[in-house]
Amino acid sequence: MKERFGNAKPPRKQKVKDFFSDLSANWRKSTKEGYHLGYKEILSYSFGSGGINALGTLSTLIALNSLTILIGSLYKLSPSIIYLMNSFLTIINLVKTPIISTIMDNTKRKKGKFKPYIIWMGIPTMILVSLLPFVPLSWIDTQIMTIFSEPLSLAGLMIFIIHVLLSITWPTLMVTNGGIGQVITPNSLERAKLFSFHQIFANLLPSLITIGFPILSILTINGASTGQESILSYRVWFPIFAVCGFLSSLIMYFNCEERIIVEKDYKPQVNFWSGVKSLGKNKYFWIFTISAAFGGIRMIGNLANWINVYSLKSDVATSITTTLLGNALIPGMLLTGYMVRKFGKRNLVLGAGFGSAILYVPMILFPNRPILLLIMLFFQNFLNGFALCIALMPADALDLQQLKTGERLESFWGNFHMLILGIVALGSGLIAPAVLRFSGMPLGADVLVDEVIRKTVFRNVSIVAGIACIFQFLPYFFWDLTESKHKEIILQLEKIAKEKNSIEKS
Numbered sequence: 001m002k003e004r005f006g007n008a009k010p011p012r013k014q015k016v017k018d019f020f021s022d023l024s025a026n027w028r029k030s031t032k033e034g035y036h037l038g039y040k041e042i043l044s045y046s047f048g049s050g051g052i053n054a055l056g057t058l059s060t061l062i063a064l065n066s067l068t069i070l071i072g073s074l075y076k077l078s079p080s081i082i083y084l085m086n087s088f089l090t091i092i093n094l095v096k097t098p099i100i101s102t103i104m105d106n107t108k109r110k111k112g113k114f115k116p117y118i119i120w121m122g123i124p125t126m127i128l129v130s131l132l133p134f135v136p137l138s139w140i141d142t143q144i145m146t147i148f149s150e151p152l153s154l155a156g157l158m159i160f161i162i163h164v165l166l167s168i169t170w171p172t173l174m175v176t177n178g179g180i181g182q183v184i185t186p187n188s189l190e191r192a193k194l195f196s197f198h199q200i201f202a203n204l205l206p207s208l209i210t211i212g213f214p215i216l217s218i219l220t221i222n223g224a225s226t227g228q229e230s231i232l233s234y235r236v237w238f239p240i241f242a243v244c245g246f247l248s249s250l251i252m253y254f255n256c257e258e259r260i261i262v263e264k265d266y267k268p269q270v271n272f273w274s275g276v277k278s279l280g281k282n283k284y285f286w287i288f289t290i291s292a293a294f295g296g297i298r299m300i301g302n303l304a305n306w307i308n309v310y311s312l313k314s315d316v317a318t319s320i321t322t323t324l325l326g327n328a329l330i331p332g333m334l335l336t337g338y339m340v341r342k343f344g345k346r347n348l349v350l351g352a353g354f355g356s357a358i359l360y361v362p363m364i365l366f367p368n369r370p371i372l373l374l375i376m377l378f379f380q381n382f383l384n385g386f387a388l389c390i391a392l393m394p395a396d397a398l399d400l401q402q403l404k405t406g407e408r409l410e411s412f413w414g415n416f417h418m419l420i421l422g423i424v425a426l427g428s429g430l431i432a433p434a435v436l437r438f439s440g441m442p443l444g445a446d447v448l449v450d451e452v453i454r455k456t457v458f459r460n461v462s463i464v465a466g467i468a469c470i471f472q473f474l475p476y477f478f479w480d481l482t483e484s485k486h487k488e489i490i491l492q493l494e495k496i497a498k499e500k501n502s503i504e505k506s
Helices: 002-006 011-025 039-061 069-074 079-105 116-134 137-141 154-183 188-201 204-220 231-255 272-280 283-301 304-312 315-327 330-343 345-358 360-365 370-405 410-428 431-438 445-449 451-478 483-505
Strands: 143-147 150-153
Touching (some): 069 231, 069 304, 079 410, 079 431, 116 154, 154 370, 188 370, 204 315, 283 370, 304 315, 304 445, 304 451, 315 370, 330 345, 330 370, 345 370, 345 451, 370 483
Antiparallel strands (some): 143 150
């Protein structure tokens, strides 16, 4: 007996050996039939996406939004001026979107359909997010015009010009990131596996920025109440973060492959009007877009920054809460693949969405308790970790679109999705300024130092965000493209491609 079991390896050592054996065998390419992605490509897409997301994090910190400390507090742009600026950006997007969509969906280069844009749009995005904080604060006092009775400063005008340029580069980079994720594999379950890894590693660099910036800003506080209210913090740390983000995105550029199931000699010839017409008939596009429109309204409920700066009044608190809120997403990200296989994407999204809506009730009842508000936001993020599988759903719908029309429309989908959201925001964007003005915050966010105003603002925005959350997820009741249906679509696409290839050879 002793001899029989003496050579047996301990279970833990065997598991470690099996792990490294699997890692080695599947490093470059998956050995599983019907799967394509090796761990190298999964990690490359994840970390490269993290670089793009890092630039997105910086874009969020300088966004034309009353919630943004830099824009609302330091440069003192009023909610009304911010709304007008966003309205003009929407008009610009009406011109920009058709042009960029047509160019992207007709791109066929050696590096792929999307990857060239990592370079073409990554570099200018890096420069623009680094440049904005260098707009002189002294220009705030220089009023150059009045728009609908709202004064516009020279600082505001320069910020708007930078955002006009960013409205071209950053959305295109975001579509590029999503587009590569949609065409990196035709296997829907493999995409779920990819995104389980992706959502964790792709958020490492953005998390380091959101966690590290408040802490690092203490070094550059320069006489302000908190480091985030110091313009020096943005001027020192933003260029460093932006360069790191762009360099990380190059990992995706050099190591990822685009896999679209088409015949070998396929040449994209997407006519603009036919692309718009085809997309307009796609009900899944409208489900996705209508949901996102209400999701945009729900963003008014992202109170974490205001809670940290005006309730807790601490940069350290900002780092701690940012860490906790960011990590709350991780369980859902890790379990996404398993939960998709067990419940399906649609059911997972609906369950997470309506669970989030319920969490707004305590926020409405107790708006003057910052710790309770942060706890509710934590559990919302926990559920949002599962709801992130929404990102997988457009790829399934685009495969069906290809089966019906023969064309790939990832860029049309991404760009027109954002364009429609921009147009909708012309109306829905009035909600935030109206709610804030009604709650006692007509201008910059610095009035939130007043506890009475802060309580009213927090309660009212939570009411609006809770209602928007319900309507954000209602459209997914009509999403009937199941995992089994998508599997059949892929089989048909593969059959069509093989038949066309065999005809061309003969």
